[in-house]
Amino acid sequence: QLQLKESGPGVIKPSETLSLTCSVSGVSFNSSTYYWAWIRQPPGKGLEWLGTVYYTGSAYYTPSLRSRLSISVDTSKKQFSLRLTSVTAADTGLYFCARFLQMGLSDALDIWGQGTTVTVSS
Amino acid sequence: DIQMTQSPSSLSASEGDRVTITCRASQSINTYLNWYQQKPGKAPKLLIYGASTLQSGVPSRFSGSGSGTDFTLTINSLQPDDFATYYCQQAYNSPPVTFGGGTKLEIK
Numbered sequence: 001q002l003q004l005k006e007s008g009p010g011v012i013k014p015s016e017t018l019s020l021t022c023s024v025s026g027v028s029f030n031s032s033t034y035y036w037a038w039i040r041q042p043p044g045k046g047l048e049w050l051g052t053v054y055y056t057g058s059a060y061y062t063p064s065l066r067s068r069l070s071i072s073v074d075t076s077k078k079q080f081s082l083r084l085t086s087v088t089a090a091d092t093g094l095y096f097c098a099r100f101l102q103m104g105l106s107d108a109l110d111i112w113g114q115g116t117t118v119t120v121s122s
Numbered sequence: 123d124i125q126m127t128q129s130p131s132s133l134s135a136s137e138g139d140r141v142t143i144t145c146r147a148s149q150s151i152n153t154y155l156n157w158y159q160q161k162p163g164k165a166p167k168l169l170i171y172g173a174s175t176l177q178s179g180v181p182s183r184f185s186g187s188g189s190g191t192d193f194t195l196t197i198n199s200l201q202p203d204d205f206a207t208y209y210c211q212q213a214y215n216s217p218p219v220t221f222g223g224g225t226k227l228e229i230k
Contacts, residue, residue, distance in 0.1 A: 046221060046222075047221040052217050060217035060218070062218055063123070103172065104172065105171065105172025105175065106153065106171045106172040108171040108177075108211075110168050113165065114164075115165055
């Protein structure tokens with residue numbers, strides 16, 4: 001059964017670097033029919049796509065975070081990771097990893113992790 | 123970037139009602155439009171992809187339509203489990219990917 005699970009620090013101080021990892025199980029990590037994404041949700045707000053990465057390592061980022069964000073893959077561990085530098089309180093929220101599946105008419109986020117809460121606080 | 127506008131932002135309805143949620147794209151996205159359902163503290167769940175194709179396991183009371191810039195999600199005969207927040211998401215020429223602002227469906 002395909003599962004994604006996020007892991008991370010929970011609480012982080014302002015100006016520090018946030019590192020999150022998503023572990024994938026139950027499916028081949030290296031496939032051209034799907035790729036991987038990070039999405040976040042500030043408290044009480046909507047969903048924000050952060051970035052997408054292919055198993056080859058090619059990554060794309062939301063323009064507003066491009067200078068602070070990087071996403072990488074470790075195919076041997078079946079993991080992909082997010083690194084966000086210089087965090088502020090605005091980076092507080094629920095962070096999800098998910099799979100983007102090529103579904104013919106539209107690529108869609110068909111499998112999601114349960115999410116991990118990140119709180120930026122001194 | 124393509125902007126997605128959902129309306130209404132919130133909606134009150136009763137069990138058994140039929141409701142419609144609208145999503146509008148700032149430019150044509152063909153049928154590259156997906157709908158998700160999210161309950162508090164939980165991950166979103168894919169309901170419909172390609173504007174009108176029901177994801178496996180999703181009840182048939184959910185349906186989607188539209189193409190170009192205007193899309194709708196319709197829920198027939200609302201069930202207690204349907205009260206949640208719904209998001210549209212465009213995948214046209216993605217990345218980047220954008221979500222609508224969400225529609226919170228509440229019990230009247």
